Amino acid sequence: MNLAALPLLDQAVLVLAAMALFSAFALLAQSRLLSAIHVFAWQGALVAAVAALTGAASGDVNLYISAAITFVLKVLLIPWMLHRLVRRLALERQADPLPYPALTLLAGAAIVVFADWVAAPVAQFEHSATRNVIAISLAIVLLGMLTMVVRRQALAQVLGFMAIENGLFLAAVASTHGMPLVVELGVAFDVLVAMVLFGVFFLQIKDSIDTLDIDRLSQLASSVEQDEDTEPPR
């Protein structure tokens, strides 16, 4: 299908999806926490915009609601909570540089290729223009996971987690024009609760090990079981 033959709305959807993908890369590479939170907010906005545009293209009211929920949650509420946490934990200046940025980004690119390969049989089956967004969303999901694997900062991990959620949402919107509303609400509720819990945990972790570097959270390795002097609690 020729890109030029698409309606303008669809073209816009594709552009926005590409930008969301880029934001996933930005999230992967961005070492400063505050900037990363901003990138995440932008990604949320892009995804919400995709939902709204798809709604406009298909005339589905549910999608507007989804877009609104996403906007409120991912662009406003969660970045705000994260901001507050960063300030409360005095992490504004903290950076979390990647150990091998070039390699990580290459791996990210490979993942995109892989996602396209996996999604191809799925996508060829859909006739609408937005079918290739499925590959993009899968790539965003996998990149989110990659972010969680490579980042040592607990907050950065949460951002990766939330990016996965964004990818999922994008997939739902692009492939099926959104899930039924009950499910969307349930998902949104879960995300919200998860965010609250993350906040609780940050405080607890900070209390107990005085840092949010999750590599320090390795007391429970089985090899440590051999240690005689650490007495695990009941």
Place this chain on the structure above:
Amino acid sequence: MMLAALALPLAGVAVLAALASAAVSLAASRWPRVLSWLSFPLLGVCALAALASGIDALWFGGAHQAVLPLGLPWLPWEVSVDPLTGVFLLILGAVLLAVAVYGPGYAREFRNGRDSLAALGVFTALFVLGMLGVLLAADAFLFMVAWELMSLASYFLVAFQHEQAEHRHAAFLYLLMAHVAGLAILLAFGVLAAASGSFSFAAMRAVHPDAFWAAVAFTLALLGFGTKAGLAPLHVWLPEAHPAAPSHISALMSAVMLKVALYGFLRVVFDLLGPPQWGFGVTLVLVGGATAVMGVLFALQQTDLKRLLAYSSIENLGIIFLALGLAQIFQAAGHPALAALALVAALYQALNHALLKGLLFLGAGAVLHGAHERSLDHLGGLLRRMPRTGWFFLIGCLGMAAVPPFNGFVSEWLTFQAALQAWQLHDSLLRILVPLAAAALALTAALGAAVFVRAFGTAFLGRARSRQARHAHEVGRGMLAGQALLVLGIAIAALLPGPVLGLLARAATQLTGAAVTGDGWLWLTPISPRVASYAPLPILAVLLVVGALGVALLRPRRRAAIRRAVPWDCGFAPPTPRMQYSAAGFAQPQRRVFAPLYALHEQVTPGRYELAVGDRAWRQLYLPLGALTDRVADRARRMQAGHVRRYLAWSLITLLVLLWIVS
């Protein structure tokens, strides 16, 4: 015939009595007397019923079946009693009866201890129940349930005095090996069930797997039942576990449980598996022969009386399996009558070993009870302190040493007779193998005699080597009566081989289709009078007559019969108990001759000689396996490194790999 149909109901009574015994034993933690007044008598009822059922089944022959309303809906538990079951019900009943009479006296010891009497009673009864279940089962599922129940209950009995670390170790090893055995048997049944499409023995009997799968099933059955029966090199648990249990339980384990394993093997290989193959027979002969020689060599070096008896059990099971191998070879070669002879020899040996080893373990228990010691190096002179136990023990020893007119000789004689018919085989390999097996058997018999001379000689003769042995006391009436019952059984098996063989032959006929006769009550003439015959009663009569004549003729008429004096000992200083030959010293020549087979640790310091005789199988097979497990476990543990990022990476990699696989 009304009586013929009684076998199954009687077996049912036995099962119910065992269940009742288990149930009432629960009360023993509060009222210890329950054990003596209810649990053991109920076991006695169970024993009598099993005995009656076994004799009934053997006397009348035929199979009686029933289906129980238990188990799975499409897999109900089936039970049956046939002559093969009968033989083993007979063994179980005979030994259990003695144990039930013996038990109360022995268990009284534990009343003051901290070990739970309720556990003892409950698990003893469950153990018996499990063994009964194995014998009665007519489908693989019930068989496995009963089999594992038997293993599990005996595990708890081995662990009964669990405050001693070596008992715990023995129990663990035992449980592990029992599980190996159980799973192998389960797989063997799996093969049979896959061929016949059903778990019922009747169906398995009707449809046989092809040659390959039959070989697989045979190997699995040999592995499973052989582990339980203590075949080398799977025997290591046995000398650990049997001594650890209370003595009357050791008697049950050695005398009955090993036979139950034998029963299982017979049932699977001779009854269910289908046409015999000479390869199976050769395997059995080799494994049995190796086990017998290995067992007796190690028995000769033990200083713990109960360990010695345990190794001797290994030896005997080796002999039995060797005889089974002969039966398989003869059957495969088309000589069912000879196969039946070899099978009868095996069954007779099983019966003898049950009675003898039961008696010896009960005797060892009495020694433990009377002298609080079971190391041969600390015993001595017990024949004068505990005369009745001592003479009973002597009978057991002579029986195990297989000399006429005792019962051990009858089965050995039958086995030799079977082996000597090897000239009828056509295959020259087999014709060589069978005489070689007979040679191994002969070697085993000679060493076996040495084992029991050593055991009786150091424990009961000579002079006490410790204070406990010097102050040993005879045990109570119940414990003696238990042993006496087994002596009665031994006497019957020893002196009336014809009738006993006639009974056992029913089972052999069931499995081979050929008959064996004992030729009347006096003679034992399995093939023909020209070939060989044996009559123990005249032998006993002549021995008694000559002995009595000698005493009567030679007794001096004027003086006192004898004069007592200090031992002569070539006129050296009056000997002290420490100058006696010790148990280790007695077996020293054989230790030198067979040194490469033992893992010896000797340490000589001035005035002390320390010796440990280890099992090579243990060091070369089991310890490496344990170490391997630990190494793999440590490696697996590295997966659990504690870093959440690594866990996430695992997750991501799994996802990518799976997507790659399916795309």
Place this chain on the structure above:
Amino acid sequence: MDRVLTLTAALLQPLLLLAAAPLLVAWIRRVKARLQNRRGAPLLTPYRELRKLLGKEAVVARTASPLFRIAPYVVFAATLLAAAALPVLSTLLPGARVADAIALIGLLGLARIMLTLAGLDAGTAFGGMGASREMLVTTFAEPALLLVVFTLAMTTHTTNLASMAASTLAGDSVLRPSYMFALAALLLVGVAECGRIPVDNPSTHLELTMIHEGMLLEYSGRHLALMEWAAQLKLALFAVLTVDLFLPWGLATRLSPLALLGALAALVLKLAALGALLALGETVLAKMRLFRVPGFLAMAFLLALLGLLAHVILESAL
């Protein structure tokens, strides 16, 4: 009538052997003495020794149990019973139906076990030593003996000694390699079992080399007499066993007086020759060190095994 005759013969044959056993021992001593250029004791000396011992007081160690006093009777009776299973003069022997060759070996085993237990009973060092060594000898000697019997049983298809002898008599004289091995094994085993040189020395009480005598050390009086007599009987028994199995010619197959007389004459000749051979061997050979005994016995076992294998490989196809 026939039956009575057979039974009488059956009763008389072992008694005959029992009566003749000391004579055989005396004969061997005599030949040995001659070979050593001595005159030697009269042939009746063993009988006199037995009579002397029977008249003496029996002294029993304080530490011994009742088993010590029972053992001589059991040993004697069992050996005698074993002798009853042996065709001494005639192959018509009901005793052989009661106990075949395997049972014979078993009865000898019973005697030996009682002997060793008695050796252990007094709790002395030498008794234990003798018992321990006796058990070492048995470890190889008994299986070797069994294998010898098996070799012949495979040929004659019977373990009944009378039938074996009868079967050898009835058949043609064939030169069998298996018999050669078996005979050699049987001779070695017999030497070891009867406590002769080079395994044991019956005429010494030198403490550290004793086997059989070590076990008898605490015995005296009638007990010792029975033990000694049983040992002599055992030697005679092995001698008769050897000739029965390998040289049965001369044995009576009927119970006619003539045949029996002929058998007696043949037996005397054969035993005399065998005894002389043993004496010669004992003169030529030296007593071995105890640690070399297992090698000697292993050789016996090996020979017996070779006999069995030679039979299976070379002869059974015939």
Place this chain on the structure above:
Amino acid sequence: MIWLLLTVFTPLAGALLLPLLPRVSVAGWLNLALCALSLVGALGLAVEVLLHGSLAGDSFRVDAFNVYLAVLTAFVGLTTAIFSRPYMYYVHSEEKRVSRNGMRLYHSMYQGFLFTMLLALTTDNLGILWVAVEGATLTTVLLVSLYRTPAAIEAAWKYFILCGVGIAQALFGTVALYFAAQHVLPPGANGLSWSTLYAIAPQLEPRVMVVAFVFLLVGYGTKVGLVPLHSWLPDAHSEGPTPMSAVLSGLLLNVALYAVVRMKMLTDAALVHSSTPQLAGHLLMGFGLLTFLVGAISLHRRRDIKRLFSYSSIEHMGLMTFGFGVGGPLATFAALLHMLVHSLTKSSIFISVGHATHIARSQRIERIRGLIRTQPAVGWSLLLGVVAIAGFPPFGIFTSEFLLLVATMQAWPWLTPLLVLGLLVALAGLFRAVQPMVFGAAPVGQYPVRANMLPVILQLAMVLILGIAIPGVLAHWLDQATQLISGRPLL
């Protein structure tokens, strides 16, 4: 319908109500009562299903498969509540490890957890199923960190992160399913209804279904504890309060496996005409076997008693997964039975373990010694529980393992040696650790604790009965479930 509402929404009401109660002791009793009420509902539901067959509605579906799991969930919920009342009260008032607010949170989340479990079981909507399973994570994650120790927080964090990511993958799979369904279903139809999807499954595009299944498997498989996605499980099970360990091992894993099996049924139906009709089964078998073996070997050289038993849970989940993967009526029946008996046994073991750790005042295996001497009831129940979980008759786990081995023997004979090896290694690992704990002399200064052994006795008795004779009703019920899953009944 009324039973369903009673079953599912009683816990929800409890979750909202219990934190409002001022007194901790009353909350414990109320917790118990609510569980009992929910069990009554589940039993009523079961009777209804038994009498009238499956119930299906707009967004729920109750058939033989899930109703037995629902009863099991409610039952284990109740028995654990019986255990947890005095146990948590002891932790709160004697050990002072949990504050009053902590106790409120505990009771609320306990009910919330039960609600999500029951919701996940009874819903027909795959989206709601996802929400409920995610909800189960959220409700339990705070309980894992209830003690606020660094280790507990760390365990909770890992649990949260790993399960969160895993479940996100399941959502992607769900989206893909919905996507596949939309192409077949008319507009307006409920493309997330499992019943609807199952009915049209053969028309679903196989290639999409395969990708969807992979995501669903990895997603829900994380919660099942499939290796190598299992890393959170030992941490979470060992650091939380013991009642939580009991329900996590006994219930959560089951529900996650339930979800996997539902997805497998859909995939199987969709792939029936493709070139790889057995793909889902093979994947499950591979994961199951790997999980089983790794779980079994990991039982060796453990130092922490609760970690030990959480590895045992992993091992058994592997076995069940393998069973479902083998397919066929016999293996499926065996796996269903195994789910049942494993839940009962494992939760009873965790209850005994809870008492044992209180007796020894430590969770380290080498400090727990001589339990039978100190407190025979606890020692024997732990020992018998382990005997049962190790697969000895006459306990029910033997039956299911027997059937599973036999089924494997028929379908994949060359895999049975691996299974047998695993079972042996597992037995050795378990007894190596447990035997010194229960046997032997008691250390000085070790005293019995107050323990309510009723739940343990009840559960072990049930496992025992299941091992001796499976009641006809239950067998019929399991058989119906077998028919649902494998397409053929066994009987």
